[in-house]
Amino acid sequence: MAGFNKVVHSYEDAMAGLQDGMTVIAGGFGLCGIPEGLIAQIKKMKTKDLTVVSNNCGVDGFGLGILLEDKQIKKMIASYVGENALFEKQLLNGELEVELTPQGTLAEKMRAGGAGIPAFFTATGYGTPVAEGKETREIKGRNYVLEESITGDFAIVRAWKADRYGNLMFRHTSMNFNPMAATAGKITVAEVEEIVEPGELEPSQIHTPGIYVQRVIKGNFEKRIERRMVRQG
Amino acid sequence: MALSREQVAMRVAQELQDGYYVNLGIGIPTLVANYVPKGMEVMLQSENGLLGMGPYPTEDEIDADMINAGKETVTAIKGAAIFNSAESFAMIRGGHVDLTVLGAFEVDQNGNIASWMIPGKLVKGMGGAMDLVAGAQNIVVTMTHADKYGNSKLLTDCTLPLTGVGCVKKIVTDLAVLEVRNGAFHLLERAPGISVEEIQQKTAGKLVIEGNVPEMTFN
Numbered sequence: 045m046a047g048f049n050k051v052v053h054s055y056e057d058a059m060a061g062l063q064d065g066m067t068v069i070a071g072g073f074g075l076c077g078i079p080e081g082l083i084a085q086i087k088k089m090k091t092k093d094l095t096v097v098s099n100n101c102g103v104d105g106f107g108l109g110i111l112l113e114d115k116q117i118k119k120m121i122a123s124y125v126g127e128n129a130l131f132e133k134q135l136l137n138g139e140l141e142v143e144l145t146p147q148g149t150l151a152e153k154m155r156a157g158g159a160g161i162p163a164f165f166t167a168t169g170y171g172t173p174v175a176e177g178k179e180t181r182e183i184k185g186r187n188y189v190l191e192e193s194i195t196g197d198f199a200i201v202r203a204w205k206a207d208r209y210g211n212l213m214f215r216h217t218s219m220n221f222n223p224m225a226a227t228a229g230k231i232t233v234a235e236v237e238e239i240v241e242p243g244e245l246e247p248s249q250i251h252t253p254g255i256y257v258q259r260v261i262k263g264n265f266e267k268r269i270e271r272r273m274v275r276q277g
Numbered sequence: 278m279a280l281s282r283e284q285v286a287m288r289v290a291q292e293l294q295d296g297y298y299v300n301l302g303i304g305i306p307t308l309v310a311n312y313v314p315k316g317m318e319v320m321l322q323s324e325n326g327l328l329g330m331g332p333y334p335t336e337d338e339i340d341a342d343m344i345n346a347g348k349e350t351v352t353a354i355k356g357a358a359i360f361n362s363a364e365s366f367a368m369i370r371g372g373h374v375d376l377t378v379l380g381a382f383e384v385d386q387n388g389n390i391a392s393w394m395i396p397g398k399l400v401k402g403m404g405g406a407m408d409l410v411a412g413a414q415n416i417v418v419t420m421t422h423a424d425k426y427g428n429s430k431l432l433t434d435c436t437l438p439l440t441g442v443g444c445v446k447k448i449v450t451d452l453a454v455l456e457v458r459n460g461a462f463h464l465l466e467r468a469p470g471i472s473v474e475e476i477q478q479k480t481a482g483k484l485v486i487e488g489n490v491p492e493m494t495f496n
Contacts, residue, residue, distance in 0.1 A: 146403055148407075170411070171441070174403075215342045217325055217342060274339065
C-alpha cells in the first residue's frame, strides 16, 4: 500500500527535487491559506531563479515575501503585489520580473493547466495592456483574448484535512486558489492541518481528489491575519 | 453640495434590487453594504470565494481562514457558500453576478474604464477588476467627478491604461448620476444644490442633458 501512502514526515522530503529555475505554483489569497512551512523550506533550500505563480507575493517577512529576501524569485506571476516593500524595490531595480495577470484569468490558467487545456479565450483584459501581443478573436459578436494555461514543476498548497491517499479538504476561504494550484503541479505537495484515516473524509465532500497530490505533510501554521477587522459584539 | 462618501454609497444602494447578487469593490463600494434598503435581501459576492458575505466578526468570531477580497477578516451569513477561485470567477465571467460596483480613475463616454494603473507610478496589479468589468451584466462606477485639481474624470477618451472596454453603464459621482450610452454621458440626477452648469463644466466628455434634471433623493 506504500504507493498510496503519500505522507512524508520532513519538509526536506516534502520539497525534495526542487531545483534552480523551476516554476512553483502556490495556493493562497494574501496570507490566507498559504503553505507556510513549504515556503519556509524553499527559503532554507536557497533555490534560485524560481518562477512563482500565486495570486500575491506575501508581505515583507511572511509568506512568499520571505523568498525575496535572498532574491530566490526571478519572475512572479500574480494579480496583485501591493503589500510588499521588498517586492517594489526589486522590481524597480530590475532584479525581479512580474507578469500581472487578472485574478480570474490566473485561476483559469491554473485550472486549464491541470485539466490539459493549453489555452482558452476570455473577454477579460480585451483592449487593455494585458492583451498586448496576444491573439484575439471575435466570437458571436464579442472580442476575446487567448490566454495560455500554466503548469508548474511543483505546486504547493495548504489544506485543512488530508488522508494518506492525498484527498484534501479546505477550510472556509482558505480554499481560494489551492484546489486549482493542486491540479497544476507535476509534483503537488499539500501542507495540511490534520491527517485523518482513510474513510474519514466523506467522498462526496472531498475538494481535491488525491490523484492530483503526490506528497502530504502535516504542518503547524501561524495563520497570520493581514487586515484584522472587528465589529463591536 | 458635493456628496460625502457615505451619500455616494447611499445613492448606489438605490440601484440594488431584491434578490440581487452583488460584488462590491474596495473603498466607497464597500460602504454600499451599510445601506441595503430594509426588507430587501441581497447576496454579497467576494471574489476570493465567498457568496453571502456578512459583517466584520466580533472579537470572538475572528478566524484567519475567513477573509474577504480586501484581505479583511469577515463573516459569512446563513445561507452562504464558499468555493475556490476558479468557481468564483466562473460566476463573475459567466455573467451570473447582477451588479458590480467599483471605483475608477477615469471613465469615458464610450463606457471604457481605467482603474488599475498610472504609468510612472508603481503598478500593484489589477486583482479581479478586469474580470469583474468584463463579466458583470451591470456595472456602476463610483468616483469623484473631478480630481483634486478640478480636472474631469469623465472623459471623451480615457488617457490611462484601460481595465475594460465599453462596459460601464452607470456612474455615481459626488455631483451626479449619469448613464453611459450611445457614446455620451446622459445626466440623470444631480446632487442636492449642485447646478447642471457645474456638472457640465466638470464633465470633459460629451454630456447629454434632457429636460429638467432632478436632484437625488435620500430616504
